[in-house]
Amino acid sequence: MQQFADYLLDEGILAGLPKSLGYALVIAFFAFVLLNFIMLVAGVTSWLERRVWARIQSRVGPNRVGPQGAIQWLADGIKNIMKEDIVPTAADKPLFKAAPYLAMIGFFGAWACVPFGDGLIIADLNVGVLYITAVTGLVVVGILMAGWSSNNKWALLGGMRSAAQIVSYEIPAAIAVNAVIVLTGTLSMQGIIRAQGWAPWNWFLFDNPFTFVAFFIFFVALLAEGNRTPFDLPEAESELVAGAFTEYSGLRSLLFFLVEWGNLYIIGALCTSLFLGGWQTPHFTDNGFVLGLVQFVVFFLKSYFLVFVAMWIRATLPRVRVDQLMSLCWKYLVPISFVNLLGAMLWVVAFPHGFLPARLGMFLFGIMVTIYFLMRVAFHLRRARPEMSWNPIA
Amino acid sequence: MSTHAIDVDVLRETGQGIATEEMTLNMGPQHPSTHGVLRFVVKADGEVMRRAIPDIGYLHRSIEKIAEKVGYHGFMPYTDRVDYVSAMQCNQGWAMACEALAGIKVPRRGEYCRVIASEFGRLASHLLSVGATGMDIGAVTPFTHAIREREYINDILEELCGARLTFNYMRIGGCAWDLPPGFVGRATKFLDRFEPLIDEYNELISFNKIYVERLANVAVIPREMAIAYNLVGPNLRGSGVKYDVRKDAPYSVYPEFEFDVPVGTGERGTLGDSYDRYMVRMREMKESCKILRQALAGIPEGPVVAKVPRTFRPPVGEAYVRVEASRGDMGWFVVSDGTAFPYRVHIRTGSFAAMAIIEELSKGLMIADLVAVIATLDIVAPEVDR
Numbered sequence: 001m002q003q004f005a006d007y008l009l010d011e012g013i014l015a016g017l018p019k020s021l022g023y024a025l026v027i028a029f030f031a032f033v034l035l036n037f038i039m040l041v042a043g044v045t046s047w048l049e050r051r052v053w054a055r056i057q058s059r060v061g062p063n064r065v066g067p068q069g070a071i072q073w074l075a076d077g078i079k080n081i082m083k084e085d086i087v088p089t090a091a092d093k094p095l096f097k098a099a100p101y102l103a104m105i106g107f108f109g110a111w112a113c114v115p116f117g118d119g120l121i122i123a124d125l126n127v128g129v130l131y132i133t134a135v136t137g138l139v140v141v142g143i144l145m146a147g148w149s150s151n152n153k154w155a156l157l158g159g160m161r162s163a164a165q166i167v168s169y170e171i172p173a174a175i176a177v178n179a180v181i182v183l184t185g186t187l188s189m190q191g192i193i194r195a196q197g198w199a200p201w202n203w204f205l206f207d208n209p210f211t212f213v214a215f216f217i218f219f220v221a222l223l224a225e226g227n228r229t230p231f232d233l234p235e236a237e238s239e240l241v242a243g244a245f246t247e248y249s250g251l252r253s254l255l256f257f258l259v260e261w262g263n264l265y266i267i268g269a270l271c272t273s274l275f276l277g278g279w280q281t282p283h284f285t286d287n288g289f290v291l292g293l294v295q296f297v298v299f300f301l302k303s304y305f306l307v308f309v310a311m312w313i314r315a316t317l318p319r320v321r322v323d324q325l326m327s328l329c330w331k332y333l334v335p336i337s338f339v340n341l342l343g344a345m346l347w348v349v350a351f352p353h354g355f356l357p358a359r360l361g362m363f364l365f366g367i368m369v370t371i372y373f374l375m376r377v378a379f380h381l382r383r384a385r386p387e388m389s390w391n392p393i394a
Numbered sequence: 395m396s397t398h399a400i401d402v403d404v405l406r407e408t409g410q411g412i413a414t415e416e417m418t419l420n421m422g423p424q425h426p427s428t429h430g431v432l433r434f435v436v437k438a439d440g441e442v443m444r445r446a447i448p449d450i451g452y453l454h455r456s457i458e459k460i461a462e463k464v465g466y467h468g469f470m471p472y473t474d475r476v477d478y479v480s481a482m483q484c485n486q487g488w489a490m491a492c493e494a495l496a497g498i499k500v501p502r503r504g505e506y507c508r509v510i511a512s513e514f515g516r517l518a519s520h521l522l523s524v525g526a527t528g529m530d531i532g533a534v535t536p537f538t539h540a541i542r543e544r545e546y547i548n549d550i551l552e553e554l555c556g557a558r559l560t561f562n563y564m565r566i567g568g569c570a571w572d573l574p575p576g577f578v579g580r581a582t583k584f585l586d587r588f589e590p591l592i593d594e595y596n597e598l599i600s601f602n603k604i605y606v607e608r609l610a611n612v613a614v615i616p617r618e619m620a621i622a623y624n625l626v627g628p629n630l631r632g633s634g635v636k637y638d639v640r641k642d643a644p645y646s647v648y649p650e651f652e653f654d655v656p657v658g659t660g661e662r663g664t665l666g667d668s669y670d671r672y673m674v675r676m677r678e679m680k681e682s683c684k685i686l687r688q689a690l691a692g693i694p695e696g697p698v699v700a701k702v703p704r705t706f707r708p709p710v711g712e713a714y715v716r717v718e719a720s721r722g723d724m725g726w727f728v729v730s731d732g733t734a735f736p737y738r739v740h741i742r743t744g745s746f747a748a749m750a751i752i753e754e755l756s757k758g759l760m761i762a763d764l765v766a767v768i769a770t771l772d773i774v775a776p777e778v779d780r
Contacts, residue, residue: 057538153419157441157761229532230604233762240761241426318605319532321762322441 030122034111042262043073048304049261049311056315083250088151091247095149099142100248100255106138107259107266114269115189117279117295128189129181132270133174136225139259140166143234146256147244158243161322162234166225168326172333173221179214179344180204180274193278203277206362207354210344215275217337219306222270224325226263229314233322264310268303276302416444421764423452429526429768430775434752438761446756446764448749454779461728461739466492466566466706469739474560476741477777479522482508482515482551483719485564487741490645490715491726492566495708504568504698505647509689510581511554511563512717513682517588518547519720520628520675520682527672527769528599531608536599543591546584553577566706568699578690585690589683592676600676609672610663613755613767620666623751626744627722628678629771632658632671639718651688653681668770675772707734721745721772745777 005026009019017025047062047070054061062069087096110132112122125131140163147159181187183204184195196203204211224231235243245256272278279295320328351358417440422433431452437444457476461469473488474481486508493500500508525540548558553574555563563570599605615625620633630637638655640648656677658670712729722744731737748771755767 053534057535058542059538153417161441232532315535317533318528318599318602318608319762320604321608321760323760324604324607 034122035108038108038111038262039077039258041265042258043077044070045261045264045307046076046257047071047073048307049264049314052308052311053315056312077254080254081251085250085252086247088247090151092149092151095145096247097252099146099149100252100259101142102145103139103142103259104255106136106140106142107262109135109138110266113189114266115193115273115278116299117292118190120279120292120296121190124188124190126191127187129177129187129192129274132189132266133170133177136263136266137166137170139263142259143244143256146248150244150247152247154240154242155244155246158234158240158246161240162227162244164322165227165231165233165325168329169221169224169231169333172217172329172337173225175334175337175341176214176218176221177274178341179211182341182344182348183207183211189273189278193273193280196277196280198277198280198282200277200366201356201359201363202280203275205275206359206366208344208347208351208358209362210340210347211275212362213336213340214344215271217333217340218274219267219271221329221333222267223310223313224329226267226310227260228264228267228310230317230320231325232314232319233325264307265303267310268306269299271306272299272302276306278302419761421446422449429773432749432768432773432775432778434764436756436761436764441760441762443756443759443761443764446752448752450746450749450778452779453775455776457780458739458741461736463735465734466708466736467704469736470565471560471562474562475776476780477719477721477724477743477745477774478559479774479777480515480519480720481559481561482511482563483717483724485561486512486646487715487717487719487724487726489564489566489568490717491713491728492706492708494713494715495711495728495730496566496702496706498567498700498702500568500646501697501700502647502694503572503696504700506689506693507554507569507573507698508564509646509648509651510573510686510693511551511561511569513686513689514547514551514581515561516682516720517679517686518544518551520679521547523720523769523772524595524672524675527609527766528605530765530769531605533599533602533605536595539595539598543588546588550577550581550584553580565699565702567702568697570699572698573693578693581686581690585683585686589680592679592683596676600673606662606669608762609669609766609770610667612663612668612763613759613770614664615666615751615755617666619751619754623754624747625722625751626747627718627720628674629671629744629748630722631655632674632770633666634658634660634670639716639723643716645715645717647689648685650692651685653684656681668766671770671772705734707732719744721748721774721777741780743777743780745771745773745775748773749778 005023008026009015009017009022050072051061051069062072065072065075087093113125113128113132115121115124143162144159147155147157147162150156180192184192186192186195192204200206205215206212227234233243234240235245240246245253248256279299281291281294281298283291285291417438419436419438420433421436423431433449433452435447435449437447455475457472460472464472470485470488473484476484489508492498521540521544525537525544528534528536528540551561551563552558554577555561555571557563615623615629615633617633617635620630620635625633634657636655636657639645640653641655656674658665658674660667660670661673662669708730710730710732712727714725714727716723716725718724723742724744725742727738727740727742728736729738752764752767752771756764759767
């Protein structure tokens with residue numbers, strides 16, 4: 001974006017404007033584009049989640065608005081915007097009203113460092129990973145504010161749970177990322193992606209056993225940070241009604257859901273960038289536009305695969321209890337991630353330039369696990385299909 | 395009481411805890427997991443409950459009083475509403491009570507029809523129970539899978555009596571309708587499909603690590619406590635007491651069938667924990683399938699209903715009958731003063747007893763566990779209040 005702004009200021013349409021004003025205009029433009037893009041991603045994710053869920057639960061899911069219900073999210077959004085914005089009488093009004101926006105800011109800020117392609121990043125900060133970890137922390141403040149200001153005990157419990165959960169799980173997430181950072185020596189998202197290759201055995205996931213473990217710690221911790229099942233305690237419907245969001249209605253409630261579904265994509269994007277090679281594709285053409293588009297699509301597919309896995313998990317697993325949640329984090333994930341980091345450091349010392357046999361071995365191991373898994377799925381499908389597809393008493 | 399309960403007081407007295415205030419939470423009557431309109435006043439210390447005080451009466455429809463106004467035949471549809479999740483057994487209880495008053499003998503085919511209907515009702519009720527348990531624990535998928543099968547059962551019962559929820563199928567002296575043509579074949583086909591599915595549910599959710607962790611060792615009801623609180627049905631059997639009205643005080647044609655009474659074993663935790671109660675229901679479904687197969691195979695020919703006068707005037711007296719409903723021993727007490735209207739009717743239900751034990755169980759549990767306790771005790775609000 002920096003280069004683009006400079007180009008516009010020097011010889012583009014903004015030439016002649018003061019530099020600060022020009023930058024501000026470019027930032028505002030990109031923020032607008034990004035905001036719309038986020039709405040689209042969050043909306044489509046919500047529709048996808050409902051469809052995937054429905055198929056897993058042998059239902060149909062939303063299929064009326066648009067082809068296959070693909071713009072159901074738009075209808076829901078319009079509905080929510082037109083609903084009455086109720087603020088409880090006893091609520092702390094300024095905090096209550098501000099909370100969704102704070103959560104939104106925290107989540108929106110994270111998108112600045114999501115690398116969609118070689119040049120497709122708003123700001124390639126040299127502290128990118130740190131920035132994302134820090135700025136998503138604002139979401140907690142929003143949720144906690146929502147829970148506190150609602151003046152509702154269920155909301156308060158939800159807010160407290162959320163705060164405890166997100167703060168705890170940021171530790172294993174941050175430590176797990178360090179396993180990648182010691183390999184690359186940079187915190188920049190683009191730098192980390194450039195250090196990987198397009199081939200799966202050049203991904204950090206398969207680089208060595210420690211990054212392999214780090215990936216799973218990172219993914220689990222991010223699921224917990226994003227309040228996804230099995231860690232969806234803050235909004236546990238069967239326990240806390242709707243958790244911190246109980247008293248919200250209309251657009252404010254919608255914003256929280258936007259954060260939730262948008263966060264889901266951020267989870268996928270982060271894991272993709274750090275462990276799955278990001279946008280890396282073979283350099284098959286010199287046409288920058290085509291290459292950028294392919295990179296964008298590759299990145300999107302990879303991250304949506306992880307989003308799909310998160311949906312799958314949500315449809316499969318029950319919810320843990322709050323003490324189990326904490327013991328999982330502090331008794332297992334945190335120690336494992338520290339030991340893992342130590343191992344990654346030793347690996348870097350032992351093999352400063354990587355160790356190809358280990359990569360290929362890890363890759364083969366991954367393929368074998370995938371094949372075994374697919375065989376299990378096929379086995380269950382073969383067993384289940386004939387009985388499933390007919391009505392026994394029709 | 396329960397093994398994982400967190401003792402807040404110990405922490406406080408040893409000076410390790412932070413001074414906190416007790417919070418009073420109102421759970422229900424419009425709470426997503428209070429299965430109807432139950433209400434609990436929860437005294438909580440953060441996430442840890444001190445007490446959960448049940449407050450009943452939100453679904454009281456004075457069904458017992460209505461009986462005194464509508465007569466013996468006319469009360470049958472109301473019995474459906476006593477426990478609308480498994481209405482067949484309530485029908486059966488009322489019919490049996492009236493038959494005991496008047497000394498009516500039900501034809502054998504009628505008894506077989508009753509058993510078939512009741513056991514299908516038990517399957518439907520247990521399916522809803524285990525599905526809702528999953529839902530309350532946070533797993534959404536088992537619920538829809540359970541409900542899918544329950545719909546097929548409802549289809550079967552609809553063929554039988556034309557209704558899917560409140561059946562009004564039985565009559566004093568037998569059943570309202572005979573089995574429709576082809577019913578035995580379709581019901582058997584359903585059982586062929588359904589029995590393997592019970593194992594599939596177990597694979598889907600019962601043996602899930604998180605699920606076991608959430609239910610095992612939670613809200614343990616020891617044997618003595620279960621008896622002292624008068625628990626019945628699967629809740630009692632979950633505590634390891636092998637007691638089933640169908641076996642121990644046989645009625646209808648149940649002595650002719652071979653089936654087991656599954657009891658809790660403490661397989662994943664302590665005997666009498668929530669997981670045991672859940673698994674007892676899972677296993678009871680298999681036993682119900684066994685009974686159904688035997689009943690469908692051996693159904694005799696003949697009439698389904700005995701000759702009972704339209705104006706039913708039983709002799710002066712009283713009767714108390716018990717049926718094994720889905721939520722356990724359901725007692726029907728009826729007093730006749732020789733007129734066409736009962737002098738007094740009283741219904742003793744399993745959920746009412748289960749409701750009483752919650753206050754004792756809840757001490758030291760977490761709020762999330764209360765939901766699991768309600769679900770595994772299988773409390774159905776209308777049955778509590780009637």
